[in-house]
Amino acid sequence: MLGERRLEVLRAIVQDYVGTEEPVGSKALTERHNLQVSPATVRNDMAALEDDGFIAQPHTSAGRVPTDKGYRLFVDRLAGVKPMTSPERRAIQNFLDGAVDLDDVVGRTVRLLAQLTRKVAVVQYPSLTRSTVRHVELLSLAPARLMLVLITDTGRVEQRLVDCPAPIVDNTVADLRARLNSCIAGQRFAEVPRLVQDLPEGFDAEDRGTISAVLATLLETLVEETEERLMIGGTANLTRFDHDFPLTIRPVLEALEEQVVLLKLLGEATDSGMTVRIGHENAHEGLSSTSVVSVGYGSGEEAVAKLGVVGPTRMDYPGTMGAVRAVARYVGQILAES
Amino acid sequence: MLGERRLEVLRAIVQDYVGTEEPVGSKALTERHNLQVSPATVRNDMAALEDDGFIAQPHTSAGRVPTDKGYRLFVDRLAGVKPMTSPERRAIQNFLDGAVDLDDVVGRTVRLLAQLTRKVAVVQYPSLTRSTVRHVELLSLAPARLMLVLITDTGRVEQRLVDCPAPIVDNTVADLRARLNSCIAGQRFAEVPRLVQDLPEGFDAEDRGTISAVLATLLETLVEETEERLMIGGTANLTRFDHDFPLTIRPVLEALEEQVVLLKLLGEATDSGMTVRIGHENAHEGLSSTSVVSVGYGSGEEAVAKLGVVGPTRMDYPGTMGAVRAVARYVGQILAES
DNA sequence: GCCTGGCACTCACGACCGGGGAGTGCCAGT
DNA sequence: ACTGGCACTCCCCGGTCGTGAGTGCCAGGC
Numbered sequence: 001m002l003g004e005r006r007l008e009v010l011r012a013i014v015q016d017y018v019g020t021e022e023p024v025g026s027k028a029l030t031e032r033h034n035l036q037v038s039p040a041t042v043r044n045d046m047a048a049l050e051d052d053g054f055i056a057q058p059h060t061s062a063g064r065v066p067t068d069k070g071y072r073l074f075v076d077r078l079a080g081v082k083p084m085t086s087p088e089r090r091a092i093q094n095f096l097d098g099a100v101d102l103d104d105v106v107g108r109t110v111r112l113l114a115q116l117t118r119k120v121a122v123v124q125y126p127s128l129t130r131s132t133v134r135h136v137e138l139l140s141l142a143p144a145r146l147m148l149v150l151i152t153d154t155g156r157v158e159q160r161l162v163d164c165p166a167p168i169v170d171n172t173v174a175d176l177r178a179r180l181n182s183c184i185a186g187q188r189f190a191e192v193p194r195l196v197q198d199l200p201e202g203f204d205a206e207d208r209g210t211i212s213a214v215l216a217t218l219l220e221t222l223v224e225e226t227e228e229r230l231m232i233g234g235t236a237n238l239t240r241f242d243h244d245f246p247l248t249i250r251p252v253l254e255a256l257e258e259q260v261v262l263l264k265l266l267g268e269a270t271d272s273g274m275t276v277r278i279g280h281e282n283a284h285e286g287l288s289s290t291s292v293v294s295v296g297y298g299s300g301e302e303a304v305a306k307l308g309v310v311g312p313t314r315m316d317y318p319g320t321m322g323a324v325r326a327v328a329r330y331v332g333q334i335l336a337e338s
Numbered sequence: 339m340l341g342e343r344r345l346e347v348l349r350a351i352v353q354d355y356v357g358t359e360e361p362v363g364s365k366a367l368t369e370r371h372n373l374q375v376s377p378a379t380v381r382n383d384m385a386a387l388e389d390d391g392f393i394a395q396p397h398t399s400a401g402r403v404p405t406d407k408g409y410r411l412f413v414d415r416l417a418g419v420k421p422m423t424s425p426e427r428r429a430i431q432n433f434l435d436g437a438v439d440l441d442d443v444v445g446r447t448v449r450l451l452a453q454l455t456r457k458v459a460v461v462q463y464p465s466l467t468r469s470t471v472r473h474v475e476l477l478s479l480a481p482a483r484l485m486l487v488l489i490t491d492t493g494r495v496e497q498r499l500v501d502c503p504a505p506i507v508d509n510t511v512a513d514l515r516a517r518l519n520s521c522i523a524g525q526r527f528a529e530v531p532r533l534v535q536d537l538p539e540g541f542d543a544e545d546r547g548t549i550s551a552v553l554a555t556l557l558e559t560l561v562e563e564t565e566e567r568l569m570i571g572g573t574a575n576l577t578r579f580d581h582d583f584p585l586t587i588r589p590v591l592e593a594l595e596e597q598v599v600l601l602k603l604l605g606e607a608t609d610s611g612m613t614v615r616i617g618h619e620n621a622h623e624g625l626s627s628t629s630v631v632s633v634g635y636g637s638g639e640e641a642v643a644k645l646g647v648v649g650p651t652r653m654d655y656p657g658t659m660g661a662v663r664a665v666a667r668y669v670g671q672i673l674a675e676s
Numbered sequence: 677g678c679c680t681g682g683c684a685c686t687c688a689c690g691a692c693c694g695g696g697g698a699g700t701g702c703c704a705g706t
Numbered sequence: 707a708c709t710g711g712c713a714c715t716c717c718c719c720g721g722t723c724g725t726g727a728g729t730g731c732c733a734g735g736c
Contacts, residue, residue, distance in 0.1 A: 025728050038680050043729070061686045061729050101498075103567075137487065139473050149475065149487055149495065157487065159495045160439075229441075235573055236591035253574035363699050376709050381700070399700050399715045 008035060009045045010054055011078045014066050018316055023063030068279035068313060071291070075276050075317050082318035084326045092116075092326060096334050102126070102156055106231050109307065109331050114234025116323040119311035120256065122294075124230045124266055126156065126304040126335065133184050133192065138177040138214065143167040146210075148217055162217045165209040172207050176214065189222050228263055228305065232256055237311075251286030256310070266294050266306035274321055279313045289313055293320050297328035299335035307331070346373060347383045348392055349416045352404050356654055361401030406617035406651060409629070413614050413655050420656035422664045430454075430664060434672050440464070440494055444569050447645065447669050452572025454661045457649035458594065460632075462568045462604055464494065464642040464673065471522050471530065476515040476552065481505040484548075486555055491637075500555045503547040510545050514552065527560050566601055566643065570594055575649075589624030594648070599624075604632050604644040612659055617651045627651055631658050635666035637673035645669070 012033040016024040026039040026046060035042065046064055049055045054070035057063065066074065084092070095112055099105040106123050113121035137149040146162040179199060184192050196218070200211045235256065238249050255261050261284050268275065268283075274295040280288050291313045296303025307328055309320060350371040354362040364377040364384060373380065384402055387393045392408035395401065404412065422430070433450050437443040444461050451459035475487040484500040517537060522530050534556070538549045573594065576587050593599050599622050606613065606621075612633040618626050629651045634641025645666055647658060 023728090027728075039728095040680055040682090041678085044679085047730080057729085059687060061727075062688070063728065135477050135479065135485065137475050137477060139475060139489070141472065147473070147489065149489075151477075151485065151487075151497065157495055157497045159489065233595060236588060236595055239588040239591065250574060250577040253577065257571060257574055361699090365699075377699095378709055378711090379707085382708085385701080395700085397716065399698075400717070401699065 003045075005035065005037070006045045006049060007073075007078060008033075009042055010049055010066070010070060011074065013046075013049075013055060013064055014070065014074045014078070017065060018314055021314065023058055023065050025063040028063070066314075068281065071278045071313055071317070072281075075278070075321075079318045079321075081274070081325060082322040084322055088116075089326065089330075092330050093333075096330050099334065105331065105334055107233075109327060110231050110233035113307065113309055113324070113327050114237060116327065117234075117309045117311065117320050118237050118240060119234060119309040119315070119320065120232060120237055120252075121234045121307070121309050122230060122232045122256075122262055122266065123307040123331075124228050124263070124305040126298070127228055131156070131304065132186055132188050135185060136177065136180045136218070138173050138180070140168070140170060140173050146173065146214060148214060148221070150218065150221055158221050160217045160221050162210075162214050164213055166206060168207055168210045172203070172210075176203070176211060180218075192222060193219055230259060230262060230266075232262070234309075248286075248289050252290060252310070255284050255286035265292055266308060274325060275308075276317065276321070291315055291317075293317075293324050295324055295328045297332045297335075299332055304335075341383075343373065343375070344383045344387060345411075345416060346371075347380055348387055348404070348408060349412065351384075351387075351393060351402055352408065352412045352416070355403055356652055359652065361396055361403050363401040366401070404652075406619065409616045409651055409655070410619075413616070413659075417656045417659075419612070419663060420660040422660055426454075427664065427668075430668050431671075434668050437672060443669065443672055445571075447665060448569045448571035451645065451647055451662070451665050452575060454665065455647045455649065455658050456572075456575050456578060457647040457653070457658065458570060458572045458575055458590075459645070459647050460568060460570045460594075460600055460604065461645040461669075462566050462601070462643040464636070469494070469642065470524055470526050473523060474515065474518045474556070476511050476518070478506070478508060478511050484511065484552060486552060486559070488556065488559055496559050498555045498559050500548075500552050502551055504544060506545055506548045510541070510548075514541070514549060518556075530560060531557055568597060568600060568604075570600070572647075586627050590628060590648070593622050593624035603630055604646060612663060613646075614655065614659070629653055629655075631655070631662050633662055633666045635670045635673075637670055642673075 009029065012029050012035065013024050016029065016032060026042040029035065029042055030037065030039050046055065049070070050057070050064065053067055054073060055064040056067050058065060092112060096105065096108055099108050102125070106125055109123045110121045113119075113123065131152040133150065134153050135151040137151070139147045139149070141147050141161075144164040144167045146164060146168070148160045148162055150158045150160075152158075179202065180196070183199065184195050187195060196215050199215065200208045203211055235253065238252060265277070265282065265284070265287070268277065274293065277292045277294075279291060282288060282290065282292060287310065289312065290310050292308055292310050294306050294308025296306050298304040307324070309324060311320065347367065350367050350373065351362050354367065354370060364380040367373065367380055368375065368377050384393065387408070388395070388402065391405055392411060393402040394405050396403060430450060434443065434446055437446050440463070444463055447461045448459045451457075451461065469490045471488065472491050473489040475489070477485045477487070479485050479499075482502040482505045484502060484506070486498045486500055488496045488498075490496075517540065518534070521537065522533050525533060534553050537553065538546045541549055573591065576590060603615070603620065603622070603625075606615065612631065615630045615632075617629060620626060620628065620630060625648065627650065628648050630646055630648050632644050632646025634644050636642040645662070647662060649658065
């Protein structure tokens, strides 16, 4: 049962608080925003908003501060996504265009996001689950030792050593390489296990053990590398908001070092659209006074990975969301080109 | 002109200060360490040490604190390297033994160092400059597009796309691959430019452009990848000593994000033995109240890369140096095995 | 019924103050 | 050359107090 004006008051409180970093009072509100009512009226609205849990006061007779719930309402109903200006867009594109390989793309993206949002940036490497195999290479390093190299369409390269149960001749290796490639090149990872299933049958019995070892390693690589890697940056920005939370910076840093936590964090984001997790909505308690803005990105229609930023709950949501969305788009483009 | 006892006093001051994190006074010193003299005598020594710039007092009539110069003398002449206990050694070895590939080795090393020293850990990827080529692979992705994959003896894999000036047939690719490998496999990177110099001459004129492109890319890769990558971890440990430097943590984080700075930092370390850079000895001003302990590591005799930790100048130097040295040794072993 | 101005009340914050204590420098004595 | 004594310095800690922003509530006006 929130009146239109009350929502307006909440919006004003969020905006002012984000700007000033100080609890905002009724008088200041009426002055800065032209709500056409008196402070007293605003006070009534504030009392109501507080009853509903959207705002809170740090101490009796201090100004009001938005709660997690208040921010939630703000992002859901009151705030749009602030689009980037065209100079900004150009800067993003220019910066990302200079990348030479996948590591560089991810590295640049992290730096860009961190700089743009002045927050901690997290970028997941493009996932292999939805990727396709570009090429598989087999090299014999020693009579009974092979190296398996897997190249994906996102430009990622993975290599594994394979110890063979029996020596294998180069011709067989070449044969296996050719068959493997004709079998799975261009195919999605998910399809690979099915496709290689019958492969050993075309070979001599003595080589089958080796073939199986190779295939086992290949499948293992596909699974293992589905556990994503990620890159983070901009941790120095944590100090930008630490005077509010001198105690909180520690658990945040700790959480950021645990890849598992971060992957889960990004993973929670729904595939389509942007996800904003505010304060206690984050499962990890070290992040209970931070918000996470994340979005999927990809070279095609589907998202192949996620990226996002971690900042204080008191953040400029529209601006941050705009930056995150813009960066995600351009990274997608870059990946599609390469 | 420092008497034996004065050195002893300095050592005691450093040890106490590192332990208590508080300026240490003459009385406390005589109590905790059995210097067989009275506080007054110690005061005289302290005055002399202060005149020589080894210690300082934060305020008049507070205790003394070691200066950078004091720490320097301490590590140079007063402190040994504290060896790890054998359970610790075993733990290190066990932890590192579980690594599956190079990334994993480096990742584990960073975590281990950070945990062991409770400081920020920095580990450089094994350098390619002294590495040897294990294998070069060439794949044709499209009629006029090749992929070059370089595999090193340290298990590192680099790939590059090569756009060919003219289409090239698979046979030629295979031929080139074979010749390249027989030419440079097992050779040091530094030798490669000389070795491949005459390679194009064995091929048809029409393919020479492509061959040159491939070789150019190969050499470029060797150079580019000599610019090292590195991994850092344990930044959460910064908060462990930040109550001393609440202002300083920011520039430290910033310095840590600049790979260039870090590489230079590690690079300064001499190849043999451990290097300790104390406070202002570090070129980067953001690190002027931190010390860096670094050492080279490698699979053979020579160091292929460096690793180290960054912590407050007030650190347990013997213990830290012991941990760093031990980790470097075991990483070297692991690399040699793989 | 909703909005407004007025009013008394609450508290965080910063300034000020004063005692206690750890530490120092110096000096005279052994 | 070392020691004990002594006066001095100054940080730190706790308590007090004034100020000001902000609040809740109430009575009155549109």
